[in-house]
Amino acid sequence: xxxxxxxxxxxxxxxxxxxxxxxxxxxxxxxxxxxxxxxxxxxxxxxxxxxxxxxxxxxxxxxxxxxxxxxxxxxxxxxxxxxxxxxxxxxxxxxxxxxxxxxxxxxxxxxxxxxxxxxxxxxxxxxxxxxxxxxxxxxxxxxxxxxxxxxxxxxxxxxxxxxxxxxxxxxxxxxxxxxxxxxxxxxxxxxxxxxxx
Amino acid sequence: xxxxxxxxxxxxxxxxxxxxxxxxxxxxxxxxxxxxxxxxxxxxxxxxxxxxxxxxxxxxxxxxxxxxxxxxxxxxxxxxxxxxxxxxxxxxxxxxxxxxxxxxxxxxxxxxxxxxxxxxxxxxxxxxxxxxxxxxxxxxxxxxxx
Numbered sequence: 424x425x426x427x428x429x430x431x432x433x434x435x436x437x438x439x440x441x442x443x444x445x446x447x448x449x450x451x452x453x454x455x456x457x458x459x460x461x462x463x464x465x466x467x468x469x470x471x472x473x474x475x476x477x478x479x480x481x482x483x484x485x486x487x488x489x490x491x492x493x494x495x496x497x498x499x500x501x502x503x504x505x506x507x508x509x510x511x512x513x514x515x516x517x518x519x520x521x522x523x524x525x526x527x528x529x530x531x532x533x534x535x536x537x538x539x540x541x542x543x544x545x546x547x548x549x550x551x552x553x554x555x556x557x558x559x560x561x562x563x564x565x566x567x568x569x570x571x572x573x574x575x576x577x578x579x580x581x582x583x584x585x586x587x588x589x590x591x592x593x594x595x596x597x598x599x600x601x602x603x604x605x606x607x608x609x610x611x612x613x614x615x616x617x618x619x620x
Numbered sequence: 621x622x623x624x625x626x627x628x629x630x631x632x633x634x635x636x637x638x639x640x641x642x643x644x645x646x647x648x649x650x651x652x653x654x655x656x657x658x659x660x661x662x663x664x665x666x667x668x669x670x671x672x673x674x675x676x677x678x679x680x681x682x683x684x685x686x687x688x689x690x691x692x693x694x695x696x697x698x699x700x701x702x703x704x705x706x707x708x709x710x711x712x713x714x715x716x717x718x719x720x721x722x723x724x725x726x727x728x729x730x731x732x733x734x735x736x737x738x739x740x741x742x743x744x745x746x747x748x749x750x751x752x753x754x755x756x757x758x759x760x761x762x763x764x765x766x
Contacts, residue, residue, distance in 0.1 A: 441677065450673070452675075455678070460677070473662065477656060480659075484652045484655075556627055559627035561623070561625070562636050576667065578666060
């Protein structure tokens, strides 16, 4: 679906400054160029393929997928991607009880999503998004883009990569959309095949 | 439905599996991602207290960085770069390509190659500036005060 060159062209390898590094991200870093961290794209490609495979399988099993991002620059893009693959997105302020206290929050029994996709795991510049912790709490698997200043530990399928550039987010969105649509298409062909028998 | 809400203990998989094993969660309540997770487990276990092996962050340097640094020190004016257009080489890239061709053609020492490349670079910049001034004077806007 993609090559390492595509990732490079979309500026996925640019990290933050070395002083803001999260120590759990060390493994995914290629090196530091004049104090700016460069992410190892070979590892990114491997982990991204694994994550896309998982997303496609969840979509194939008719799981509900929720896109989450708090970056105001990419809000529209993330919402649009979710709409195009007929899934859900949440790009605004995250009310704390949304997952663990969903019955009260929505005033009715609610089915929680089966997979959360984080386009950026940060809520503000410094704080982690509460949904990362809460999806792990509610046993919901998560796929997330982790930059060099994020903690990848609670994300089930972390993808090391730049989460600030628009072109990088555009690439991730198109890949996630493609994976979901492929999973749904496979489901459709299978159900059609079953009905024809 | 039975649930474990301790995200810091084990992983989401181990928590769900132990609930199933203890029959606290019924087979039909099994989350749909469980089979996918079993078939394609993530490369790194998503534990809260996961410690990956320590790795030293190495600095990335290139051989031509020495020339680059010397060039930037010598220049008191570096023209602005348009980041949106990658096809136009920057001043440093221009200088490095001149340096490289001189080094390949004439086998001089590092210092002499640098001096020669600098001469060629300054002359090129001068001719470019002259050209710019000429084109600017050609299509000068109409002066209303005359």
